[in-house]
Amino acid sequence: MWPQIIWNEEPGGNVEHIEEHGLSIDDVESVLADPERRGVSRSSGQPCVFGYTPDGTHIIVVYEQIDDDTVYPVTAYEVPPPAD
Numbered sequence: 001m002w003p004q005i006i007w008n009e010e011p012g013g014n015v016e017h018i019e020e021h022g023l024s025i026d027d028v029e030s031v032l033a034d035p036e037r038r039g040v041s042r043s044s045g046q047p048c049v050f051g052y053t054p055d056g057t058h059i060i061v062v063y064e065q066i067d068d069d070t071v072y073p074v075t076a077y078e079v080p081p082p083a084d
Helices: 015-019 025-033
Strands: 037-040 045-052 056-067 069-076
Touching: 015 025, 015 037, 015 069, 025 045, 025 069
Parallel strands: none
Antiparallel strands: 037 045, 045 056, 056 069
């Protein structure tokens, strides 16, 4: 979906933050590339997407939109899948 994803591998950066939730860069990038739905984070007001990681875990990815082509994933974590 976005050709440019900014990753910060410094201590306290977004890579560390998503790893604290048991997720990887690949997990987040797969959902950003093919989200099942979009929304807005209730806690931060930032945009977010929902989708499934390659292993089938349903996650939310909260991100900051830098420009039309670039996002900075702020956090990502497992959430319950939507009810059918």
